[in-house]
Amino acid sequence: MKKIEKVCVIGGGQMGKQIALNAAIHGFKVKITDAIPAVCEALQPWVAEYLTGRIAKGKMAEGDCKAALEHFSVTSSLADAAADADLVVEAIIENKEVKERLFKDLNTLAPKDAIIGTNSSFMVSSIFADCLDNPARLANLHFFNPALVMKLVEVVQGPHTSEDTVQALMDFARRNGKTPIWVRKEAEGFVANRILRAVGTEAMYIAEQGIATPQEIDIAVENGLNYPLGPFRMQDFTGIDIAYDTRKREYEKTGVKPIGYDLLEEKVKRGEFGKKSGKGWYDYSK
Numbered sequence: 001m002k003k004i005e006k007v008c009v010i011g012g013g014q015m016g017k018q019i020a021l022n023a024a025i026h027g028f029k030v031k032i033t034d035a036i037p038a039v040c041e042a043l044q045p046w047v048a049e050y051l052t053g054r055i056a057k058g059k060m061a062e063g064d065c066k067a068a069l070e071h072f073s074v075t076s077s078l079a080d081a082a083a084d085a086d087l088v089v090e091a092i093i094e095n096k097e098v099k100e101r102l103f104k105d106l107n108t109l110a111p112k113d114a115i116i117g118t119n120s121s122f123m124v125s126s127i128f129a130d131c132l133d134n135p136a137r138l139a140n141l142h143f144f145n146p147a148l149v150m151k152l153v154e155v156v157q158g159p160h161t162s163e164d165t166v167q168a169l170m171d172f173a174r175r176n177g178k179t180p181i182w183v184r185k186e187a188e189g190f191v192a193n194r195i196l197r198a199v200g201t202e203a204m205y206i207a208e209q210g211i212a213t214p215q216e217i218d219i220a221v222e223n224g225l226n227y228p229l230g231p232f233r234m235q236d237f238t239g240i241d242i243a244y245d246t247r248k249r250e251y252e253k254t255g256v257k258p259i260g261y262d263l264l265e266e267k268v269k270r271g272e273f274g275k276k277s278g279k280g281w282y283d284y285s286k
């Protein structure tokens, strides 16, 4: 099994920066890159602010924070980020063509035996198998938001993925303080999000039918079922635009309008994407 020490994270957005910092905190040597220079420039200050906060709250010792800072580096060059990586984690925007281009670049820029994990929520890694000469090293490595906090990591084996790759990724996740599961077959939504989806669809249906408002449904789920977050509050966190895009793809594929489609479309048209835009099912502007 390949032992992972050097990690390259591609994409410095919501997920990538937290995956990268989590790995740096756990002693991995991390290089992170993003296509947008301003995103790259904001990464070191974000890390410094996060770590300072951890010290102030007594959650991390000063020495550990210093070590994490030393392990975390930013580069605007993909070639530089990937050159000596044992593992490349792809965490860029959820767009098939953009990801495809990246995997083709990685085929030449990353070491031939580097493991490649995609953090995509919805695209199984076999879609990208043809981009690599050796797809046995490719799998989904699916973190949950916020990646610094959430314990679950899904390692999803495609028909092309070797068991060695699965084991190396499971080991990497454990050494990141995570609890990984081995998902043995590719399936849309993997495991946890499928269950979440079923609950979310029912919640959307209840709202669509006017049985209760989204906020009342959250109250029911949080107080009656003891979920830490109701489905609508959760959607504000993960992005209403992402929930809409998934349903839009499904609608285009099947011709059947998914439950909740109109409600989500209305939100997206108003630019209410959830927490990241300041408003979703709840108002975060105050």
Ligand SMILES: NC(=O)c1ccc[n+]([C@@H]2O[C@H](COP(=O)([O-])OP(=O)(O)OC[C@H]3O[C@@H](n4cnc5c(N)ncnc54)[C@H](O)[C@@H]3O)[C@@H](O)[C@H]2O)c1
Pocket (backbone or CB within 6 Å): 010, 011, 012, 013, 014, 015, 016, 033, 034, 035, 036, 039, 090, 091, 092, 093, 094, 098, 102, 119, 120, 121, 122, 142, 143, 144, 145, 237, 238, 239
């Ligand atoms: N947000 C979530 O809750 C969540 C949870 C699990 C998995 N994911 C998955 O993680 C991935 C990233 O999601 P996110 O929420 O961090 O998105 P985000 O929009 O916050 O960040 C994506 C980043 O990728 C960068 N980028 C785009 N194209 C690039 C390229 N070719 N090279 C380098 N950088 C590029 C963008 O500049 C941006 O900073 C997606 O595949 C998503 O499905 C998201």
